[in-house]
Amino acid sequence: MLCLGGKRARATHGSMTGLPPILTLQKARMSTLFDPIAAGALQLSNRIVMAPLTRNRSPRAVPGELGVTYYRQRASAGLIVTEATAISHQGQGYADVPGLYGADQLAGWRRITDAVHAEGGRIVTQLWHVGRVSHVELQPDGGAPVAPSAIAAKTKTVLIRDGVPTFVNTSEPRALRLDELPGIVDDYRRAARAAVEEAGFDGVEIHAANGYLIDQFLKTGSNHRDDAYGGSIENRARLLLEATRAVVEAIGGDRVGIRLSPVTPANDVVDADPQPLFEHVLRALGPLGLAYIHVIEGATGGPRDIADRPFDYAAARATYRAAGGTGKWMVNNGYDRALAEQALANGADLIAFGKPFIANPDLVRRLRENAPLNEADRSTFYGGGAQGYIDYPALG
Numbered sequence: 001m002l003c004l005g006g007k008r009a010r011a012t013h014g015s016m017t018g019l020p021p022i023l024t025l026q027k028a029r030m031s032t033l034f035d036p037i038a039a040g041a042l043q044l045s046n047r048i049v050m051a052p053l054t055r056n057r058s059p060r061a062v063p064g065e066l067g068v069t070y071y072r073q074r075a076s077a078g079l080i081v082t083e084a085t086a087i088s089h090q091g092q093g094y095a096d097v098p099g100l101y102g103a104d105q106l107a108g109w110r111r112i113t114d115a116v117h118a119e120g121g122r123i124v125t126q127l128w129h130v131g132r133v134s135h136v137e138l139q140p141d142g143g144a145p146v147a148p149s150a151i152a153a154k155t156k157t158v159l160i161r162d163g164v165p166t167f168v169n170t171s172e173p174r175a176l177r178l179d180e181l182p183g184i185v186d187d188y189r190r191a192a193r194a195a196v197e198e199a200g201f202d203g204v205e206i207h208a209a210n211g212y213l214i215d216q217f218l219k220t221g222s223n224h225r226d227d228a229y230g231g232s233i234e235n236r237a238r239l240l241l242e243a244t245r246a247v248v249e250a251i252g253g254d255r256v257g258i259r260l261s262p263v264t265p266a267n268d269v270v271d272a273d274p275q276p277l278f279e280h281v282l283r284a285l286g287p288l289g290l291a292y293i294h295v296i297e298g299a300t301g302g303p304r305d306i307a308d309r310p311f312d313y314a315a316a317r318a319t320y321r322a323a324g325g326t327g328k329w330m331v332n333n334g335y336d337r338a339l340a341e342q343a344l345a346n347g348a349d350l351i352a353f354g355k356p357f358i359a360n361p362d363l364v365r366r367l368r369e370n371a372p373l374n375e376a377d378r379s380t381f382y383g384g385g386a387q388g389y390i391d392y393p394a395l396g
Helices: 020-026 065-073 103-118 178-197 212-220 239-251 274-288 314-321 337-345 355-359 363-369
Strands: 038-039 042-044 048-050 081-088 123-128 156-160 164-169 203-208 258-259 293-297 328-332 348-352
Touching: 020 348, 048 363, 065 103, 081 103, 103 123, 103 178, 123 178, 178 203, 178 239, 203 212, 203 239, 212 239, 239 258, 258 274, 274 314, 293 314, 314 328, 337 348, 348 355
Parallel strands: 048 081, 048 348, 081 123, 123 203, 203 258, 258 293, 293 328, 328 348
Antiparallel strands: 038 042, 156 164
16 A cells, blocks of 8 residues: 555554554555545545536626536535636626626626535636637627737637527737736736625636636747736746735635646647746745645646647646645546546645536546446537536436
């Protein structure tokens, strides 16, 4: 039997623990997916996390009764991270995704958090500003989306046309002025406080991944600025750190997670040298007392290893720990039970599952029992109603 450090447990009468041999062995037992864990202030019943999943079922950015059922069904996850949720109207990038900037939106989320808590679950919301991954039809007064630099993303977004979700090219963005950035940081602060105090969330996750605004500032492919927010690693990481510190000040670091994707090419964002960039970020995050770090390994929804963009995740985690980071380490991308158990043995604390939760509201039970998984209907992923959202069967 191996302990967390990978060494064999010694069950001898001369053990320094002073415990009987059987108890020494029990203490050395490997953690499993189904063991409880504390991530900051978040007391989780197991280590299985429902990853954020955009489903485009919140007309006018207001989560409704379908969402109440959807999230309640999945409350057996140790932690639910909601679908990405816009911190402002400007931060909206897809049709019918929820927000955190209106009273009706917060009230809708409150019904969801109450339902999850009634089932014994824990739920945090993912704070989202899409930056350039948007369309003029979704922006205030039909304005251009904003970005670190006026570089269009070679990607698509979703509009609802004639009641049908339709993928369209993103609109040309404009570069944010220097004097606009404090307002965006304030939007993160305000949204975090509202999420906890008004909507009833247990905490928040800052979305700094997958080619959205914070990730756009981080990476050289999308950030060509020559001011205090561009050029050097320190400058490109400035917005991420300002937003994170603002959120920590608002609700406490022990209720805050952050999602990072060092090498994914999602939404047309890449960096020329991600290892030093993300080690700088993790070094700066270390002292903030975060609940967890959520890392997408490889390409989001794609290969875990990218030949032309290698990344040493173990070194990144070690950098975070050396900087005093105590947040739990959450990993994500294509995990099944076997891979998840291997990741726990290698030092991960939490495993995020995305698409399996779409079709399997009782995923925790299915993983525990090694039961077969329902197949997801991809045609119902984005937009629509109950079909493909709340009608997947649980085990009998």
